[in-house]
Amino acid sequence: MSIADTLVPVGGPTLPQERRLVTAIPGPRSQELLDRKASAVAAGVGHTVPIAAVAAGGGVVVDADGNSLIDLGSGIAVTTVGNAHPKVVAAVQEQVAQFTHTCFMISPYESYVAVAEALNRITPGDHAKKSALFNSGAEAVENAVKIARKYTKKQAVVAFDHGYHGRTSLTMALTAKAMPYKSGFGPFPSEIYRAPLSYPFRDGLSGAEAAKRAISLIEKQVGADNLAAVIIEPIQGEGGFIVPADGFLPALVEWCRANDVVFIADEVQSGFARTGSMFASEQFGIVPDLITTAKGIAGGLPLAAVTGRAEIMDASHTGGLGGTYGGNPVACAAALAAIDVFENDGVIERAREIGDILVSRLTALQAGDPRVGDVRGRGAMVAAEFVDPATGEPDAALTGAVARACIAAGVIVLTCGTYGNVIRFLPPLSMPDELLHEGLDVVASALAAH
Template sequence: MTSALTEATHLDAPVIVTEIPGPRSAALHAERTRAITDGFGVALPVFIDHADGAVLVDVDGNRFIDLASGIAVTSVGAAHPRVAERVAAQAARFTHTCFMVTEYESFIRVAEWLNARVPGDWDKRTALFSTGAEAVENAVKIARKHTGRPRVLVLDEAYHGRSLLTMAMTAKEHPYRTGFGPFPEDVVVRATNGNRLRSGLDTDEALAEVERVITEHGPEMFAAMVVEPIQGEGGFNVPQPSFLAGLAELARRHGIVFVVDEIQAGLGRTGRMFASEHDGVAGDLTLTAKALGAGLPISAVTGRADIMNSVHVGGLGGTYAGNPIACEAALAVFEVLDDPATLANVARIESAVRDRLDPLVAEIAVVADVRGRGAMLAIEFADTDLTPRPDLTAEISRACHQAGVLTLTTGTHGNVIRLLPPLIAEPELVARGVDILVAAIRELTA
């Protein structure tokens, strides 16, 4: 197989030929407002015509460096040729049958790949679904069935989705929860995430606080503990050393199913196949989505065979679960991830970004932190007393957009810029985008 990197993008970006948004994008956005609910937000109101690796080209001919990957979805780029080939071939054969009605081989092959590579030295089974929130909710269902218990333990600053249960599990109030309650709060209990910048707790203190919460509510009440190995929407919070391992030990000591939500951080994003590998942790259940389908909707719950098989026949499924076209996209993603050049490239991306961002912590007072792993990196803006600066964060991100670099804001307080370039992006292209980000930071904080 040709290296994924040699199939990827040219370096001709950013190139801005109109105002942003350009006239054609502006016209289409006006049509959008007449056709689509205002409930959908948008980071940058430009309409994309085509993509090439880590370059997005809009309908006005502007070329953007993509440091967002569709929120960690297009990790192999938004138009990888192997994804296109497999998807086109499958679409020509059949687009859907519903795996619960008649079966197809690609569903098995996706499950086999995940069973072989998800952390955990035990017999595994996989169930495929369509979205990340579906995977989270089904993991809770499976844990409840296995344990006979009702409650779920989650962490501060967690994000697990937009469905009713996952909104209850998600910590960030606006825009995810505002006005959508009441939620099933009686089954969701929250404990500290030991955020090293803001909690003031070391690992032992944070674990003691989590155990206090478990004890207070009764260990026998918890079916699952659901954690992100690096928190996504919470601000790319990297766990303190030994914190994840301590959580896993707490869960197993109390008979709680330990669920690792790898939906944003997994599948090569952090430089390991799974982010939990950095901490030597394996979930009883591990969740994947986002990058799994390279833009096509597919998600998975993979875990211990005894837990996965505790569900009765017919208890899991979904009309579109493991759709055959999405399965073929996933198999193409696996080809790219199995190429050793891919994860090696992630290490080069991390080095290029950190070389540029790390010095800013000492140089610029409002740069509170630079953190992350691999191609999942972030920079947080706050005053010296740690008062968040979402205003400055949004202004910096807008400046990047105008200069042709697609960045996203995140964090509980909206004061973090997250960088999620495609894993196959040329490090020099990413570096060019980060140089533009650094220039914006320096200009707007001068």
């Protein structure tokens, strides 16, 4: 008998929206699963919150011991519309009853085409676009690079300091942070180069100055004639929710256009209403040549996409793009339902409201505690960077201690950043205000206690 057989609360928005601690974290039933995990699952697969999740919805995750935790992570920005959203559930149930798989490359089906049509419509720019569907953000990034190389007939790719693009061989090469993502897993693919990012809190540069620095390095160390693509997260995710200075991204796009370089916006984490617009690129006034999406696209089901200029997307020969599960019909049904929610249920506006609360509460903390060095982000994608107030150096120890205290008190928070000194806030947009405030109260108490 599984843990879920003994306690399965109904998930979705009907769950009581409350923080409730019945046991210490982890409780005995959760510990039972963690013991089984240690025996059965590879040690390299870690976990942040020591619970056995059995239900989730609204703004909470419920574990096997009956504890209800406030969710400020959304499974890393995946359950943006809320866990087990009714529209997503209904669409998935209907599709599962019809068929679960044919492989789109063998027997095409309408939902894949409909998702591509929706992405072509809602992504930035009014030019002709096409899309291809995949399984994960890393897979989308790999294919975006393939497409750019095929189109330009060039090989080099530039990524940026602090960037995160995935865990496959190519995307590890694109990713900046060694531990835990790259260490010991090399050698990595060649023709990957790195440029300095605009990081206003640490470099003090204007967007124009930071762009000039990056472009100068690219021209001197790579050369535009060799460069197929520049790939960047408009707002970095794992790198620390770094928001580039105004003008940085437009200058990069302008340079790419002038030099026949494909500009790829990795919006895997920042896309789909997370930042208070459908895509973060919109907030910086840029139109990418290619955009990669995943995470929030399908309400919790695995789906990813590359969308871009039709002439670039069509550069590949037939059969050059695809995959057995890419654009799975169940995931496509979920995506169409989630996109309906994003467009018609006020979710983008809700992201802005949540962002206002996050920024207000966190800047108030910053005003009273110099260890909060920076508060940054857009919409419901906000972070606090913790530092030694005397030196400004990153304080990863404090960050880890605050995060652990929050989890022990029933609030799920996630850390990030190259230096491990950032707590990121990614609440589901279905979270009620009072629950968000309570979660932030716990964060404030944890910080005060350390």
